[in-house]
Amino acid sequence: MSLDAATIRRVANLARLRVEDDEVPRLQAELNGILGWIEQLQAVDTTGVEAMSGGGDAILPLRPDVVTDGGQAEAVLANAPDRAGVFFAVPKVVE
């Protein structure tokens, strides 16, 4: 599998990354290199091995349903580029 330039632009767009035209060939080469490594891994016979998404046999720890957080609007808003009172303010997004 190899990625063409159009796919690179599309993936960048989906990730909201601005990629200049002259950067596309370099990114294309790098990503295709990574996919090449993945293809090598495909050669390993994994018959009978269960798919896993994380390390070891870890399972999800559960926490009790108790309110332990919140009440810190100022801290949450502190890094916002723009705000209006206790709201975040963003350029208008309208459906």
Added chain:
Amino acid sequence: MTYVLDGATGPWEVVIGLEVHAQVTSESKLFSGAATAFGAEPNSQVSFVDAGFPGMLPVINAECVAQAVRTGAGLKAEINLWSRFDRKNYFYADLPQGYQISQFEFPIVGKGVLEIELADGTRKDIGITRLHLEQDAGKSLHDQHATKSYIDLNRSGVALMEIVSEPDMRSPEEAGAYLTKLRQILRYLGTCDGNMEQGSLRADVNVSVRKSGEEFRTRCEVKNVNSIRYVMQAVEAEAKRQIEVWEAGEKVTQETRLFDTTRGMTRSMRSKEDAHDYRYFPDPDLPPLVLDEGWVEELRAALPELPDARRARYVQDFGLSPYDAHVLVLEKETAAFYEEVAQGRDPKQAANWVMGDFFAALNRTGKAITESPVSAKNLGALLDLIADSTLSGKLAKEVFEAMVETGETPGAIVEARGLRQVTDTGAIEAAVDAMLAANADKVAQYHAGKATLFGFFVGQTMKSMQGRGNPALVNDVLKRKLGA
């Protein structure tokens, strides 16, 4: 009867599937310890996890998991002991993480079934495809400023259950019945409050049309419909639009649409066109969710009685008509109220009072059953006063009206207003004698053959006793005195 819409080329069948987002009832959020209560000060119930700050780790809420399992069990669905969370990637101003934690490939609940009942009594099984847990997004306010949208993240990270049906519904009525029944089950289970006005329950409606006997045609998804009535309207409006498209010789394109409630039409939601490639992948912060089978069985065993079972019990054990049983189980608060009134009393009489005078009083005062001035305990006490002959049916209604006004117990009202029924035969005889003496002319007419005057005598006697005479005894005494 199959529901069809008539187009220029003949009848069309409508195919409907629903994706319902139900807010899980819990104190805190799915992956953070911030509160979930509705209506709080903006951004006051937000943890750094919910705000998508770097380096924060989500930790799952056990109760939200339990609620999903309970709901799955209530929908007679498979519970998957192994499930997994994935990231659904898209950009929107009210999604600070840049992805929603959801379950894509391995949901916690698999196939189930929900039985609906239509107005004509027909029953139909609607398949449940799956139920999965996911995070809600924040809330955007677009109408506060000319060029800005305001964002409140209080809802960000609240647990949702997405409940997906099979495309098994064939009419707006079936879609409405499905959502009604699902809401009822969720409320009985206590896993979602079902409050559609506050957005606790929202539906995405998938609609397509086809000619009888055809395979499915292309469907469109009408997003975020927030009432049962609107779901039914959206189905019809969208189906009619698609029929026009097909009949004009064009093709329906798969897309997301919005229902404009004021115009009763759906319209295309262009802005999300490009966002459909969600690039799901397993969330690396969250190992698989593995449930203990014993725990699942415990949750299953502790499920409350669901509406269908309760309705059957009312018919079988209480002798109620299927219709009365249906009405009483619609809302779990009503059923609980009724059962408290009926407890240890005549269940039919209790049903008549709850559905008659009591419902009428709620309607009249515009109050919900949970804020009723007449408690179930007090209504039960009123029935006891009827049973022990303290009150006649007529007096009981009078006492009941006073209970609605004052919220007092029937006993207190009876004492304070002297409404106790007179069952003392001597007192009744005295009242009858006095009345007959005062109406000697009518008595003569009665004996001359005007039998209809009997009702007049009953009325006069009751009037002289301020309505407190026991009607049966008054009748008896009158008959005896008049030699009838």
